[in-house]
Amino acid sequence: MSTTVSADGTKIAYTRAGSGPALVLVDGAMCYRGSSPNDALAKELAAHFTVYTYDRRGRGESTDTGPYTVGREVEDIAALVKEAGGEAFLFGISSGAALALEAARSLTVPKLAVYEPPFVVDDTRPRVPADYPARLDAALREGKRGKAVKMFMTEGVGLGKATVAMMRIMPFWVKLKRVAHTIPYDTALVADHQSGHPLPAAWPEVKIPTLAIDGGRSPEWMRNGVSALAKVLPSAEYRTLPDQTHLVKAPALAPLLTKFFLSQAAA
Structure with a gap:
């Protein structure tokens, strides 16, 4: 295990594996190293990338500093990108995909991939209650x-x-x-993207090539959200992994990510 220090002094614990272009994996809610789908994914990707997995603040072996802001979590990723040499590909899953989108606004990220950010853009599931x-x-x-x-x-x-x-x-x-x-x-x-309303063009700064992915067996509301995201980002493509759910299997996801990221690295 290694650690880096975020801008507010929070210690961020991370693991580096493999060799090749740097790739940071961002977990979703309540996940951290040793208890995350990104653990298996990192193993699949390590043959092609230098893969960074980390404990988001307040989890695992990372510390925390209040009050919480999304900006502070972006600073955590910035610290990891600095450790990686100042530039890294970025992949986020579930709510970690939403965090990766926020990070891509300001960090040096050549290419971004997201898997099923939980955006609610229509009435195919109940809206999250306001309270x-x-x-x-x-x-x-x-x-x-x-x-x-x-x-x-x-x-x-x-x-x-x-x-x-x-x-x-x-x-x-x-x-x-x-x-x-x-x-x-x-x-x-x-919170701003679970109202059941169409997605606004909320990420105008994210002009990098982006891959928005869902699973063919995931709920309709989730797939609709991913499709909507791909439409509002200026340089996004939308792909579906057949037979996958929100609990996507690493062997199914890794080849798609590898092809996507390495084609950009060679461009």
Whole structure:
């Protein structure tokens, strides 16, 4: 494990593997090294890239500094890009895709790929309740971490109550509760894009080549959001991985990312 220091003094723990152009992988909600789909993805990509996986602030072996802002998380990525030599490809998954989009506004990122940012752009799923962030914060202030995770899974993600009830008896539920205090960070990342309204052109600075990816078996609302994102970004293409869900398999995703990023590196 290595560490770097973000602009506000937060220690960011990361792992570097492989060789080739630098590629930073950004986790979604409650994920961190050792408990992330990006762990398997990094192994698949290490033959072609120098891959950086890291613990987002407040998780794993990284520290945290309040108050939280999205800008501070962008500064964390900036510190990693500096470690990588000042330039890196960027990939984000789920709410980590929303963070990667924000980072691409200002950092030296030659190319960006995102997998299923949870944007709600129509009525194919219920809108996230307007008071959800306030109730989530209240649960965390009261120390009710399990309640906060349940609220996130049912209201934020849109999972059924029966599914979440089964999750609560699984061993990984303890890990989720451990990082429940970071759920509001991801809520802040996507809050402006879960209203059920069409996506605005919210990222005019992101003019780099961008690959917006979804899974062919993912929910309709999520796929609609990815398709909408590709349409509002000036240099984006939209791809679907057949038979994949939001829990995308690394062997299915890695070849697409490799082809996309390396074609840019050779350009």
